[in-house]
Amino acid sequence: MADRVFTWLLLACALLVVSALLWVLSDVVLQGTAHFSWQFLFAAPIDAGRAGGIGPILVSTLWLLLIALIVALPLGLGVAIWLSEFAHGNSRFASSTGITLDILAGVPSIVYGLFGNAFFSIYLGLGFSLLSGGLTLACMILPVFVRTCEAGLRAVNDDWRRGALALGMTRSTAIWHIVLPAARPAIVAGLILSIGRATAETAALLFTSGYVDRMPGSLLDSGRALAVHIYDLSMNVTGGDGAAYASALVLVTLIIVLNTLAQSLVDHWFKRRLKIA
Amino acid sequence: MNRPKESIYTLGEIEQGAPCCVPEPHLQIQDLTVSYGAKTVLSQVSLDIYKGCITALIGPSGCGKTSFLSTLNRLTDHHPNAHVSGKIFFDGQDLLHDPVNTLKLRRRIGMIFQKPNPFPLSIWRNLELPLKEHGVCDRHERQRKIEQALKDVGLWDEVSDRLQTSAMALSGGQQQRLCIARALVLEPEILLMDEPCSALDPIASAVVEELILRLRGRYTVVIVTHNLAQARRVANYAGFFWMTERVGKLIEFGQCQHLFEAPIHALTAAYISGARG
């Protein structure tokens, strides 16, 4: 009897969760497709976004993401390699870097927004621009990316490192040809996590990249991210709900597409050297 | 198992190995002491490794045999708090005090580990990568050397049709022979083997042991083993390590036959008769 009740309770939990989540998802898809057209992707917004499209906003979003990734990925991978391969755990600098990374990984994004506003926009004089927004995003995704990659690198079998050393290979070769390809899943996971966070971010961008919805002329122009656009349409523009849902649909699709792209790019890049049939 | 052996091995019949043991030292070790931090694991070891011979090192676990091997190709350099003192003469140079290019050294002194550690690459890449790293740029030369090394370890017939498949898919014994081929392809003078058979099943172990026998005369081999019968079968010289006051020491060293049949030291006699350890 008790067993039966327990099972039903679990089933109810699962059904509730599934139906609630499906509700949200179907709303986004249905409402989004209702307002969506191919024109919408490329046209400039008209009448505060009620009509027209999201062309310039999409461009700004991609620029922000590009800046964030260009800064955070090489730096993050370098730090992760240093932490796992060169810093021998006993170095105080390494452990304090690790702790700080952990702390910063949990800091709310709005706090990064505050920092970005104070440092990039005001102190460095970049103003409200794609550059200060992208750099703020880079700071935000850096800790997560480093920690994910580092965990993956540490999990790589130590026998391979010793084998490479015993063959008289440089550590650089061992890292490049053996350790990094072996840590590929973790690097992909970190990349996907970073792309997801950077693309979905709103709070950190409000006071760094601003919300001008024109096509950005340069990286020092203000630009509105897609997530900020959704926020603005739904909060400040009456009658903007349809466009907001369409933008939400585009945002979700964009994240899924970017993740798939990242996955296949990294796979392709490593497979060229791995040659595992 | 019943294939004609000539087709498997290019090293030739066991009996045809070069007349062994011209007593010419290849490595001279004097007063070698190894410690990790404050803990000394090996103290005051002096012995000569003879050219073209197989030298077996026996003794219970944890008495510093593996540390001893790692000092010979300076793998201890990569242990953050390892300290090595004493002298190791190789080719007129003191490996511990003279300026030595460790990468070139490790090409001349290869090492095989207890657990087979082929890289997660294709079989071909496993051999090609070290060759490229040591500046063998000509593709045909690499091809010739790789084929030769695979034939030397008797792996060519088994894998020549799937050289581009992952080395990780090979059986344990095949993996270990691939690791030996990977060391041989660099044409070393000395091979260090750290219990090369202990992670293998009895049949694979017998195959690897036969291979080691074939190496005699062409290479100088230092093999650490727990298998006394194996040491007796393959070695020309044998050294017995034992822990006294938690520090590893070389108790007795001499011709294999003498050590097993007429040991001088009481500890050696007790150990080889199975009374201790």
Add this chain to the structure above:
Amino acid sequence: MHSNGSRVDRRLTILLLGMAGATALLLALIMLFLLSEAWSFFANRWMDGSWLQLFYSQNWYPLEGQFGMAPMILSSLAVTVGAVALALPLGLGSAIFLQFYASPRSAQSFRLLLNVLAGIPSVVFGLWGLTRLVPLITSWQPPGASMLAAIVVLTLMILPTIALTSASSLASVPRELLAGSTALGLRRNTQILYIILPAARAGISSGVLLATARALGETLAVLMVAGNVVQNPSGLFEPVRVLTANIALEMAYAMGDHRASLFASGLLLTVLVWLLSWFAHHVSRANKQERQHG
């Protein structure tokens, strides 16, 4: 004397060390700027102790120099606790269902749904809350934009995370434990409640703590549905304003001490999240040790 032979390696080490140094510098910079921007606020109020008003005063009139954040701190906590209290049983329940009851095919599609929703931006949840949930609550109990709406939206947002992390820690419970308890003739629910769940406790609780940190730090999804009136959280249907929303709403025009006070609240949030992650870290470590010794 010990030449190491490789110039490439040395160059790489220097390059990577430089990168690590740059990152460490960046981290220090973030801390430095938060502190220095908030500094003027504390410096002006340190001597007479009035900076403590931040924590107990009810009056948030920044333009008149009154900076009481108590209502917003309480609202932040109430909304977070509410969301976790809802999401934990639901998420855990569905994780157990997913792991032990669902057929492989339905488990797979359930997992896919959770993964898709874990990747949905919070602003989309906010949009949905604003256009679907708030009108629904309004028709029942106006004004609609309320603590309840915020709690439900946050719950939906953290549910996938809690369910997925719980499911993966349930999956990592050793199979022998399950087989052993089946061999003892224990009933399914007894097995799950008294054997599997305790064994998976560490993973579940660190997942929940991370979700809590996420809920506490969430800005826009809450801002969009919570009504944003500065008042103590007195009822589920009352509008509230949380700390993060306050920063987002007022940063645009804040000057001087007002701006500094917003940075101070950012610091406060950071400290709260630190405490949570520190706690999560210790829970998982204590449990690991327990498992090793036990």
